[in-house]
Amino acid sequence: MPVAMLAPTPTVTMIGEPSTPPSFDGFNAERALAAPLLQVDAVRAVQLDQTGEAWFRIDLPAGQAYELFTTNRSEGFDPVLALFNQHGDQLAYNDDIDGASSRIVYWPDESVTLFVWLGSVSPSPAGASCQLHLRAVALPPADAFEPDDTRDQAQPIALGEVQHRRFTHSGDVDWVRFEAQAGQIYLFRTFDLGEGVDTVLELYDGRGRKLADNDDTSEGVASAIVYASDVTETLYLKVSLHAPRLLDSTYRLTATIFAPAPPDAYEPNNGFAAAHPIMAGETQQHTISDEQDSDWLALTTRAGYAYRVTLQADQFGVDIGLKLIDPAGAVLAFPKCVNEITCEVTYVADDDTTVFLVIQPLRLFINNTGYLVRVEEVLAIAPDAYEPDNEVGAAHPIAVGETQQRTLRSTYEADFVRVRVRAGEAYLLRATSMRDELALSLQLLNSEGVSLVADSLIETDDGIQLRYLANADATLYLRITASRAPLIGAPYQLSLDTSPLPQPDPYEPDNDDQSARPIAAGETQQRNFLGYGDEDWLRLDLQAGQTYLIETFDLAEGVDTRIVLFNEHMSTLVANDNSNSDGYASRIEFRPPRSATYYLCISNLGHTYSGERYRVRLSVR
Secondary structure, three states: OOEEEEOOOOEEEEEOOOOOOOOOOOOOHHHHHOOOEOOOOEEEEEEOOOOOOEEEEEEEOOOOEEEEEEEOOOOOOOEEEEEEOOOOOEEEEEOOOEOOEOEEEEEOOOOEEEEEEEEEOOOOOOOOEEEEEEEEEOOOOOOOOOOOOOHHHOEEOOOOOEEEEEEOOOOOOEEEEEEEOOOOEEEEEEEOOOOOOOEEEEEEOOOOOEEEEEOOOOOOOOOEEEEEOOOOEEEEEEEEEOOOOOOOEEEEEEEEEOOOOOOOOOOOOOOOOOOEEOOOOOEEEEEOOOOOOOEEEEEEEOOOEEEEEEEEEOOOOEEEEEEEEOOOOOEEEOOEEEEOOEEEEEEEOOOOEEEEEEEEEEEEOOOOOEEEEEEEEEEOOOOOOOOOOOOHHHOEEOOOOOEEEEEEOOOOOOEEEEEEEOOOOEEEEEEEEOOOOOEEEEEEEOOOOOEOOOOEEEEEOOEEEEEEEOOOOEEEEEEEEEEEOOOOOEEEEEEEEEEOOOOOOOOOOOOOHHHOEEOOOOOEEEEEEOOOOOEEEEEEEEOOOOOEEEEEEOOOOOOOEEEEEEOOOOOEEEEEOOOOOOOOOOEEEEOOOOOEEEEEEEEEOOOOOOOEEEEEEEEEO
16 A cells, blocks of 8 residues: 655655545544643554544654554454544544554654544454554655755756656655757656656646646556647756655656657548548557647448447557547547547447547657557447437426336437426336346436436346435426447336335434434334435433443345434544444444433435334443
8 A cells, every 4th residue: 555745734644545534523622632642662552442442642843754553453453543633634544554554654844743543444343452653763865856845946857867766755746947949849757666656747837837747657657748849948847746655755757859650651631621531340550640630530320320439549658539520520429438548439320421530639648659440330229219309308208107118329328208296206217228238327307407316326137216205396307328338229118106105203303413312221213214315313311431332223125324423512422334243234332431412313325215214222231
């Protein structure tokens, strides 16, 4: 996993996913401020408390890097570390770095007090324990080009020069200055990256305007920029790390002349008049010469036939843009990516005509920019009886109890269906594929074309279904598309039925802490979720010195509970999604630090509709 460095306002190093939140909700200021001090170069034996976490305070002098890591984990314990400043901002986070152990490296620019949270990825086993270490670590030596952390400190690089460089921490950036000549095309690139290093290049002019940037290119995580200088000018390159890495991250940087690839045998072919013909079943080898080059191909189509055009680059030397247009220039289809070097576009012809394939470079990285283009032709499935229906204005109605036989002829086609709903009625729309290769998608829109939140959108073995509870009389529109479809197209069935109306449980309304209903120790409550986004809030009067078990169970199909426990100030104390014992049920063990009123929020992460039942129980351990 990657390791990293950032800054609070200082600089941090993290291992893992720096933007991923820990497995709890928010910064607990009360616990953090009361946390014990963890000394530098200390080892602390830690056992998680009843809330499944532990807090520590650390005082870090400036000018030194520090490493925080776990060892000697108890069986089944997967620790997580997070680091916060005094304002509750999360500065660093790590789950796994060496197996299930966690590690954060931090380098403060100024002396600072921070707070360490230690928790678990999943519900921690009883008595989960580990050792927590805090120690000073040495930063690697700077390379020969430091200091170069700002544009004013940019160090020069000459044409053809190769510079061996190093990031000493993930917050480190390297600035480079290059004198460009008018009329030249340059290639700036990183290569020979150290293990786990992922560079980012940015190019600026003398006024600080960004001219280009690149993250990943021909070497995977290396970076490259091709830039043509119209005038003699000073250019500035900024090199940084895409993701936090180890303290010592090496790479090489060079600046060279970019030699455009020679034109291919089909040039010139850069417009309607010069478009080179390509036939169904044919494969052609083309080349992108430079960033201004474009290749136009003319394809003669036959009515009722489907076409797939596939572009495959020779290597990661070019990002290719591809579109299919008609003789008037209107776009007929855009491509989808198959993998990093392959894209394709499909088209169903309704007439005998000529369409044009336009291939343009989005970015060049090296001058090996060859690609293959090939065309397949098959007889397409016939349009259904409801065509044309590819926009809201052409939507055909469907009645309750009706089943319609329909077809989708490609992933670019959309069927629109008009649905009349009545307030208080619940509806079930089902789209069922008639072929395994067809993967359907549904979207419900209002008359303005705004997407509505359905109460449930559930994928089934042979299609997809959508449930909707109407809160007003309205005319709505269902948009049916295919995320995957065979080239010839495929049939499907669409049906509309009503569903039983939802019934609120005896505890409604209970949608926030103000309307929370009480639950007593030893009590079990039968509840259900009432529509999309429904939450059930409970009030718990808990006594210090007691250990409580809060759990959900007997979940209806499609229900996936999540429970969050709050104190009276609405600060999160502990949360749980899936318990170890019962799949999608939830479970918390909690020993309150003082006698007080607490609040529990129960939500459904599953296929929410209405009336999905579950039970919740509060017991004393």
